[in-house]
Amino acid sequence: MSPGVSVARRAWRQLPFFVWLVALWMLLWGQFTVLAFVTGVVVAVFVTRVFRLPAVELSGRLNLWFGLVFVVTFVGALVRGSLTVAWQVMNPWRYPGTAVIAVQLRTDDDLIMTHVGVTASLIPGSLIIEADRDRRILYLHVVGVSSDLDVERQRESVLRWERRIVMALGSRAQVEAVRSA
Numbered sequence: 001m002s003p004g005v006s007v008a009r010r011a012w013r014q015l016p017f018f019v020w021l022v023a024l025w026m027l028l029w030g031q032f033t034v035l036a037f038v039t040g041v042v043v044a045v046f047v048t049r050v051f052r053l054p055a056v057e058l059s060g061r062l063n064l065w066f067g068l069v070f071v072v073t074f075v076g077a078l079v080r081g082s083l084t085v086a087w088q089v090m091n092p093w094r095y096p097g098t099a100v101i102a103v104q105l106r107t108d109d110d111l112i113m114t115h116v117g118v119t120a121s122l123i124p125g126s127l128i129i130e131a132d133r134d135r136r137i138l139y140l141h142v143v144g145v146s147s148d149l150d151v152e153r154q155r156e157s158v159l160r161w162e163r164r165i166v167m168a169l170g171s172r173a174q175v176e177a178v179r180s181a
Contacts, residue, residue: 018044066167073164074119081124088144097146100129103158105136106181107166107174113138115169116162126154 025040026032088096105113110133117128117138130139142154166178 014048018048021047061169061171063168066164067169070164070168074123077123084144085124096144097150098141098143099145099151099154100139100141101151101155103138103140103155105138105162106159106178107162107170108136109170109174112162112165112170112174115165116158119161119165120158126158 021044022037022040025043026036029036088094105116107113113131113133113136117131120126120138120140121128125144126140126142128138129141131137132139138158140154140158142151145151145154163178166174170178
């Protein structure tokens with residue numbers, strides 16, 4: 001962040017992360033009380049002051065339509081992935097093949113890469129095992145692959161998640177990069 005940015009503006013930009021820390025604290029304790037909120041604020045202040053991390057630059061852009069598309073598609077993928085993995089486990093005639101695949105992302109943004117990794121890991125049947133930040137590569141362990149075509153489908157699936165996330169949250173430059181790819 002540039003040195004000319006005021007303290008108030010920096011605090012405002014970090015407010016979503018601060019709120020998330022407080023909410024996470026309350027979720028971890030399983031209590032939504034005033035005491036849990038106050039201690040969450042104290043912990044969030046402590047964490048943000050002691051563990052100084054570089055400020056995350058948000059694009060400041062949120063497309064509600066593409067956000068809704070992402071959520072609906074994600075819920076559908078959760079259901080489909082759960083049923084698919086359950087069938088693969090219960091099917092006594094076929095062993096579900098596995099593979100480790102590398103997916104080269106099209107955007108160069110840590111936050112987008114994190115969102116894509118978390119999304120891919122939450123869908124049953126795939127798990128992020130490594131993220132190469134410098135080269136923008138996610139390595140996934142996937143279940144249910146038996147051919148090169150299945151591997152390519154998995155890779156394309158991750159790239160579609162990246163596109164959905166960028167369309168919902170990415171900057172204008174990131175949207176153009178994903179559209180042109």
